[in-house]
Amino acid sequence: MSPGGATGNSLITFQGVTKVYDMGKEQVHALRGIDLHISPNEYISIMGPSGSGKSTLMNIIGCLDTPTGGRYEFEGELVCDVADDKIYKMDDDQLAGIRNSKIGFVFQTFNLLSRTTALRNVELPLIYAGVPRRERLERAYHSLEQVNLADRAEHRPSELSGGQRQRVAIARALVNNPAIILADEPTGNLDSTTGQEIMALLDNLHHQGNTIILVTHEPVIAAHAHRTIQILDGMIASDVLTTNGQAGQL
Amino acid sequence: MIEVLRIAGAALWAHKFRALLTTLGIAIGIFTVGVVMAIIEGLNTSFSEQISSLGSDVMYIDKRNWFQGRAGWLLHRQRRNIGMDATDYILERAQYISHASPRIYQRGNLKYEDQSLERVAILGVHADMGVITGVDVVAGRYISPIDTKHRKAVAVIGHAVRENLFEFKDPVGRKMTINGRKFLVIGLLDKQGQMLGRNLDNMVYIPAETLLKMFGRRWRNITIAVKASEPGLLAEARDEVEGIMRRYRKLRPGEENDFAINQQSSLQELYDNATGMLWMVAMGIGSIALIVGGVGVMNIMLVTVTERTMEIGIRKSLGARRRTILWQFLVESMAVSAVGVVVGFGLASATALFIQKSTPLAARIPPTWGLLGIGVVVVVGLIFGLWPAIKAARMDPIEALRYE
Ligand SMILES: Nc1ncnc2c1ncn2[C@@H]1O[C@H](COP(=O)(O)OP(=O)(O)OP(=O)(O)O)[C@@H](O)[C@H]1O
Ligand SMILES: [Mg+2]
Numbered sequence: 225m226s227p228g229g230a231t232g233n234s235l236i237t238f239q240g241v242t243k244v245y246d247m248g249k250e251q252v253h254a255l256r257g258i259d260l261h262i263s264p265n266e267y268i269s270i271m272g273p274s275g276s277g278k279s280t281l282m283n284i285i286g287c288l289d290t291p292t293g294g295r296y297e298f299e300g301e302l303v304c305d306v307a308d309d310k311i312y313k314m315d316d317d318q319l320a321g322i323r324n325s326k327i328g329f330v331f332q333t334f335n336l337l338s339r340t341t342a343l344r345n346v347e348l349p350l351i352y353a354g355v356p357r358r359e360r361l362e363r364a365y366h367s368l369e370q371v372n373l374a375d376r377a378e379h380r381p382s383e384l385s386g387g388q389r390q391r392v393a394i395a396r397a398l399v400n401n402p403a404i405i406l407a408d409e410p411t412g413n414l415d416s417t418t419g420q421e422i423m424a425l426l427d428n429l430h431h432q433g434n435t436i437i438l439v440t441h442e443p444v445i446a447a448h449a450h451r452t453i454q455i456l457d458g459m460i461a462s463d464v465l466t467t468n469g470q471a472g473q474l
Numbered sequence: 475m476i477e478v479l480r481i482a483g484a485a486l487w488a489h490k491f492r493a494l495l496t497t498l499g500i501a502i503g504i505f506t507v508g509v510v511m512a513i514i515e516g517l518n519t520s521f522s523e524q525i526s527s528l529g530s531d532v533m534y535i536d537k538r539n540w541f542q543g544r545a546g547w548l549l550h551r552q553r554r555n556i557g558m559d560a561t562d563y564i565l566e567r568a569q570y571i572s573h574a575s576p577r578i579y580q581r582g583n584l585k586y587e588d589q590s591l592e593r594v595a596i597l598g599v600h601a602d603m604g605v606i607t608g609v610d611v612v613a614g615r616y617i618s619p620i621d622t623k624h625r626k627a628v629a630v631i632g633h634a635v636r637e638n639l640f641e642f643k644d645p646v647g648r649k650m651t652i653n654g655r656k657f658l659v660i661g662l663l664d665k666q667g668q669m670l671g672r673n674l675d676n677m678v679y680i681p682a683e684t685l686l687k688m689f690g691r692r693w694r695n696i697t698i699a700v701k702a703s704e705p706g707l708l709a710e711a712r713d714e715v716e717g718i719m720r721r722y723r724k725l726r727p728g729e730e731n732d733f734a735i736n737q738q739s740s741l742q743e744l745y746d747n748a749t750g751m752l753w754m755v756a757m758g759i760g761s762i763a764l765i766v767g768g769v770g771v772m773n774i775m776l777v778t779v780t781e782r783t784m785e786i787g788i789r790k791s792l793g794a795r796r797r798t799i800l801w802q803f804l805v806e807s808m809a810v811s812a813v814g815v816v817v818g819f820g821l822a823s824a825t826a827l828f829i830q831k832s833t834p835l836a837a838r839i840p841p842t843w844g845l846l847g848i849g850v851v852v853v854v855g856l857i858f859g860l861w862p863a864i865k866a867a868r869m870d871p872i873e874a875l876r877y878e
Contacts, residue, residue, distance in 0.1 A: 337785055
């Protein structure tokens with residue numbers, strides 16, 4: 225069922241993870257029991273119709289959100305274990321610590337600080353990691369070089385194109401050498417050419433040994449990944465390995 | 475920490491006009507307190523300088539209380555005058571009093587050659603008065619017991635009298651007239667300055683007995699200045715003098731004193747009461763303005779936090795801890811109130827300077843201002859910034875990111 229989990233060297237383990245939004249009158253079941261194993265250096269795409277729970281899943285993986293049921297381990301460490309008789313959840317600051325050192329987020333809307341230069345944006349995770357200033361600026365600059373934006377280091381987001389902004393966001397996601405990069409519709413706001421540039425960057429990062437999960441609606445984008453998970457109504461409908469960047473069963 | 479300051483600075487700069495408006499309340503509070511402090515400080519300096527010429531260990535026995543206002547004055551007018559013999563009466567009996575001298579006031583017109591001076595204070599005193607007032611004689615000598623005994627027509631003059639009457643000539647040995655009577659100038663006093671609007675240098679001291687003989691002894695009320703033998707025994711001296719004066723006045727036990735013992739400290743008390751009131755009013759206005767200003771800071775911080783929900787979400791998604799966000803906004807609210815404090819102090823200093831330049835009041839800027847300012851920044855910033863900062867720190871990252 226979970227091809228990647230077979231190796232036993234698990235980066236992420238989900239057991240029966242559920243997410244229910246309590247809206248007072250009614251309850252929204254965003255996730256209805258997800259079992260998932262993800263190993264280091266996997267390249268995964270998550271697909272599914274709108275409202276199926278893809279973003280919810282990504283947020284839980286990224287420790288931005290916590291499940292209302294089930295068990296989640298990250299690198300063997302228990303993030304959350306919620307059942308009828310027990311509740312264990314990491315506290316806010318522990319989750320922040322994981323987000324800071326282990327997770328790199330790339331959002332559809334870029335989520336850059338608008339009043340701040342590209343370099344300063346990329347530097348942010350390092351500030352919260354307590355890295356000294358000189359090293360911080362060096363690493364942020366290096367990160368921008370990796371996405372070919374070193375010459376735009378002092379530009380503000382408003383002075384950059386959409387593709388460039390997303391590259392800044394990727395540089396920011398990379399800067400702390402995270403265990404996993406999570407990209408929720410990273411090309412959703414970009415035209416297809418620019419989208420392909422971003423995907424080329426992600427492919428390259430995967431080559432360098434990074435673990436990547438991306439959410440997309442576009443099969444062309446999904447085809448870059450080596451494993452595709454289909455979500456339907458809060459459940460995993462299919463989870464297949466694809467070879468040579470070619471979509472398997474779609 | 476430096477990073478937090480930088481962020482706060484940038485955030486403030488982005489809304490500089492708004493920050494300035496918000497902090498107006500704080501600025502007004504600081505300004506009010508600042509100006510009043512400057513004025514009081516100025517008053518304090520000149521006041522304590524001025525009343526020190528009264529002497530802290532000196533008491534003035536008079537039939538009326540100097541500090542009782544008009545009503546008291548009318549009441550005390552009925553009292554019997556104190557006579558010349560009271561001085562010796564006290565000196566003979568008191569243990570704790572080392573010096574005593576009468577002090578009789580007479581207004582006089584002075585003349586020397588073609589120069590004249592009108593309405594100068596002529597004081598009839600004894601030799602002890604020189605010690606009691608503690609003023610140096612810079613030329614010649616003070617009045618001696620022999621001068622008083624023989625009712626000599628000699629005078630010791632103040633600095634202003636010398637300047638106005640004798641100009642740059644050495645006055646000692648020269649003859650002048652007081653109300654037409656010839657006097658020999660025997661001494662010149664050191665410069666003393668002002669006391670409560672009176673120029674202490676525009677005075678002439680002559681033997682008390684001479685004054686009575688030449689200018690009449692009827693209706694004379696005499697003040698007696700006494701000096702405690704040791705400054706530490708002032709309270710004892712006061713009690714003793716009170717007892718002696720009661721005997722001198724032949725008062726029965728239980729009967730009220732029909733004289734008053736005036737001293738520097740009672741003047742100081744009067745002054746402290748007056749400035750104390752001023753303080754209270756300033757503090758009242760100041761703290762109301764600070765509270766209003768603080769609420770302004772809180773309001774602006776709540777707006778800021780809401781406006782920057784997205785930013786908070788981004789920071790949190792990148793691993794900012796609650797404490798980090800909390801501090802970011804606390805520092806920002808402290809920075810906002812710091813702007814107010816700086817503006818308030820700036821205005822207050824300018825006003826103090828203006829007062830100093832345009833009035834005789836020595837409005838001074840006390841060094842404690844710096845401390846007060848820092849205290850206000852910390853307290854107002856912390857108290858009124860706390861709730862917005864907690865609100866920011868507690869935000870859920872997902873909801874914050876979704877906020878638009
Ligand atoms: N904060 C929330 N409160 C209530 N319901 C929510 C909340 N967030 C998500 N949901 C619901 O959970 C379900 C899954 O949402 P999610 O955002 O994960 O979908 P998605 O697969 O990412 O959709 P899309 O492709 O449109 O981004 C939806 O039905 C949504 O309405
Ligand atoms: Mg989504």
